[in-house]
Amino acid sequence: MSPSSATRLSRPTRNALTTLSRPTSRSPFSPSLHHHRPISSFGYTQSRALIFPDYGDPASILSLHTHSLPPTHGDHLTLRFLASPINPADINQLQGVYPSKPTFTPDLGTPHPVAVGGNEGVAEVLAVGSGVKDLAKGDWVIMRSPGFGTWRTHAQTTAAGLLRLGEATREGITPAQAGTVSVNPCTAYRMLKDFVELKEGDWWIQNGANSGVGRAAVQLGREWGYRSINVVRGRETEAETEALKAELRELGADVVVTDKEAMERGFGDRVKEWTDGGRGKVRLGLNCVGGKLVTSMAKVLAPDSRVVTYGAMAKQPVAPPAGLQIFRNIGFDGFWVSRWSDKNPVDKEKTVKHVLDLTRQGKFKDSPMEEIRWDWDTKQDTLVRAVAGTLEGYRQGKGIFVFGDT
Amino acid sequence: MSPSSATRLSRPTRNALTTLSRPTSRSPFSPSLHHHRPISSFGYTQSRALIFPDYGDPASILSLHTHSLPPTHGDHLTLRFLASPINPADINQLQGVYPSKPTFTPDLGTPHPVAVGGNEGVAEVLAVGSGVKDLAKGDWVIMRSPGFGTWRTHAQTTAAGLLRLGEATREGITPAQAGTVSVNPCTAYRMLKDFVELKEGDWWIQNGANSGVGRAAVQLGREWGYRSINVVRGRETEAETEALKAELRELGADVVVTDKEAMERGFGDRVKEWTDGGRGKVRLGLNCVGGKLVTSMAKVLAPDSRVVTYGAMAKQPVAPPAGLQIFRNIGFDGFWVSRWSDKNPVDKEKTVKHVLDLTRQGKFKDSPMEEIRWDWDTKQDTLVRAVAGTLEGYRQGKGIFVFGDT
Incomplete structure (x- = not known):
């Protein structure tokens, strides 16, 4: 079910200049007019994110929010997520009982600040600003630290918080594998x-x-x-x-x-x-x-x-x-x-790469995961249930959002 | 109450050849004929020790046992104890609930093997055998490891288990201070x-x-x-x-x-x-x-x-x-x-010497101690009560045997 990297890279990037516009309603139940491609006018990328305005019961606080990302510029890059797991710690974070707190921000165009759920994941670089040096379009990246908010289709950020998985590193690795190597x-x-x-x-x-x-x-x-x-x-x-x-x-x-x-x-x-x-x-x-x-x-x-x-x-x-x-x-x-990752960024990178090496060599298998496909049109209800379901424990291991047609 | 080292050294050594003989009765209540000097014929030194034949309640298992030590020879030395504390761990050892076990030995002339109580203490070297190199008459020594059996007036042993406190190290240090520096x-x-x-x-x-x-x-x-x-x-x-x-x-x-x-x-x-x-x-x-x-x-x-x-x-x-x-x-x-002492003999020695340096400089005071004077004629009852009393806790800190006229 998880898309291969080849599939991903053959698709047009999502911030291409187009004249299509998309609804930005927060309601996941509003009909999507353009279910094939979340593209916007003047280089704006459309993103959907599982957001929450405050801590509480995951099923009641999470909602699917659609918003626009501006054209990639300066030291910013635009990411498209490939796979983002639902870890037990993510649930604790939603409940407000996890020591690592998310950032509540007004930047997503909501009336009140919100945070995006999820802490682990892998994304591909869709576009880089002129000031970005060490990352290029097509690279895969994972998050150096928790708190990024990985349950979303697209995001814009700087390179500082990202760990690059170059061609050689990600060869033969699925998004689900790369997206669950950090924790x-x-x-x-x-x-x-x-x-x-x-x-x-x-x-x-x-x-x-x-x-x-x-x-x-x-x-x-x-x-x-x-x-x-x-x-x-x-x-x-x-x-x-x-x-x-x-x-x-x-x-x-x-x-x-x-x-x-x-x-x-x-x-x-x-x-x-x-x-x-x-x-x-x-x-x-x-x-x-x-x-x-x-x-x-x-x-x-x-x-x-x-x-x-x-x-x-x-x-x-x-x-x-x-x-x-x-x-x-x-x-x-x-x-x-x-804590360890924050204090040991170099060792973190080495560790991740070693595990991916072992994975490639068939010496390391990722754990059983229940894949939840997240397309542009996937309903809020499906996504929220996947998160809330983690509380009961997936029979086949943990849940992971694998992004499809976003 | 504790004898100064000067006093100690000015006295005749205890293994001097003499024609006096002493009773070796185990009973502390038998009258001592020669209460001034525990000396024996043909270079034998008389010793008294608080022994126990098996684990149990300190008050019921301990007895004061008198025995002879042969003339000092080979790689052996003869020690006269100056001060031996009563640590809580010593009590646990008597009760059989301490992981460091004493040696039960038939060498003290008892019908069945016995162990000597006490693990910490300081002794002066009364005599050294011809094979002893690094220790000399008059030196003070403490035990490198627990298990020696320090609640006794005299003992014979080899140099291996002893840590030498030379003249400079023990200058200005009382036996009670030297005898409680290890633990x-x-x-x-x-x-x-x-x-x-x-x-x-x-x-x-x-x-x-x-x-x-x-x-x-x-x-x-x-x-x-x-x-x-x-x-x-x-x-x-x-x-x-x-x-x-x-x-x-x-x-x-x-x-x-x-x-x-x-x-x-x-x-x-x-x-x-x-x-x-x-x-x-x-x-x-x-x-x-x-x-x-x-x-x-x-x-x-x-x-x-x-x-x-x-x-x-x-x-x-x-x-x-x-x-x-x-x-x-x-x-x-x-x-x-x-465990630390056994694994780090060099650091143990440095640590002991540093503490004694600080003591000499007036920067380190030993803890309050209840001194129990142990002379040759001190009754078993007094000594055993001092040990058993540790169970209730000394008001003035822990008890310590300070050897007087032994």
Whole structure:
């Protein structure tokens, strides 16, 4: 369903001078007169964006807004989005409970300032102003930092916040892959690399192993020769649980257990068995769940190991016995890829490119995604439902807007 | 009450050949025939030790045991202890709940193997065997690692486990000061130096501020230009609380509050006031209490700060909200000076010597201690009560055996 880059590039750019004009009504239900091509008079590009005027329940605050972008000039570029995922953090941001706040701006021609939803995505450069040096028409770009507002068809911005994916980098990469490389794979990558020095053959353990980050970590860890113990929530039936375990083993997981198994007495002995009688050391724990499960995981770590928390799905804090910290020197860190990206732009770029290299080589698969096609005429209702649906969790992984005929 | 080194050195060494013999009864109630000098025939030194045959309640397992040490030979040295503190960890060790286990040995002439209590202390070298190179009669030594068994009048050992305090190092230092430099001051020193890079003017916060470690940290921090927020448990009366606050400010504490104050709403605002409207950053938390107090403390830390846990007096885990870890990158570490000492023998020596230098310069005061004089004739009951009393907590700080006429 996702358009290939070849398809994209063969189409006329959207800011071509034309005499057609388009309605700019905020209502998604107003009939679109020109459903094939959002083009405007005098070089203006038409854009549609999922906007919100204030925090609240996603289903009630989001609306589809149409507005014009002026001709590309100066140090500005005009982007057309190709793919923008719906991450859980995006939902938290809409709800106002995420520390990274969007910018509410009057620039979109609304009566009151609004923000555009979405933080991750990939876009192609439609046009560049005369002052833009390092980016050219046809380049793909991803966002260096969150807060851009990626749930929109087109946008205008400067080059500073963009990371270029040149021809070589994006070869063989789908928009969905490029549009989801910044958050989950980077999170997994840095957590495996930056907290404990794992050597080939060393073990690590994670919960939420079937999450996007979890699946990325399984594959990256395998690529680097690290061996993994993966904890997943048990499914409704044993058959489903076994299928999930098999799926993760297929990705490269060495061991997969349910959270119940990980919290049973004797888990430590099982870990010993798996790790060659304890000669293999478990040196790192990755946690996106919280609660007592993390204590069970921390107890099987070798002294001087660390647990890195990047999520709290169980909404319970990590509360390890003090003895684990003091006498076994188990450290507890947090990781937030947004903060890391802001502080490490060069490493961010390297990480993204390495993951895309591995993807191209068939060594890294993106996580299951539910693609929601976003054409110019796609109804507000469809788009908003896709966002609100993330609250319930997509059966096939997370949702991603893949832009079609915009 | 503590004997000066001059006094110690002017006395005859204890392994001088003499024809006097002494009773070796284990009972502390048997009359001592020769209460002035524990000397034996043919170069044997008599020693008395607080031993225990197995873990349990300190008051019921400890007994005072008298035994002989052979003439000093080969790579062995004979030590006479000068001062040995009673640390809370020593009690936990007796109870069998401390991860550092003592050695149970038959070498002390008991029918069954026994261990000697105590882990910290300072001794003078009475005699060295012909194979000993770097230590000489008259040197002071402290233990490099825990597990030595320091609650005894004399011991024989090799040089490997000893850290020499030469003439210059121990000048102006009392045995009580030298005997308590390894654990609390080293703990405070390394926690202030090894987890966060504090700069002059930076702030840090600790609970248990009136503990031995807390008082050491206040003084070392002040010496290095770090500013401290100190949390203490409120005393029974307001006057007592105020007196304690004043005492800590006298030592160098910038701010002292009770745990209740630190857990009140508005604590963050008060911290802001103290730290120049938030321009001063609180970058480190030291914790020996645990529980919700630590969350309150962690909340006033600047992003990228760390909390180091070295005790758990409240017997409650540290359970910070995940957001503090993920979004503010607050890390949670543990510190155990025993493990650190074993791994960093060179730094241990430097740290000890630096603290003793500061002590000599009047910049570092040892914590309040209740001295229990241990003479040859001191009764088992007195010594055991001193240990058991630590469970209730000495009003004047911790207990320390200061050896007199042994």
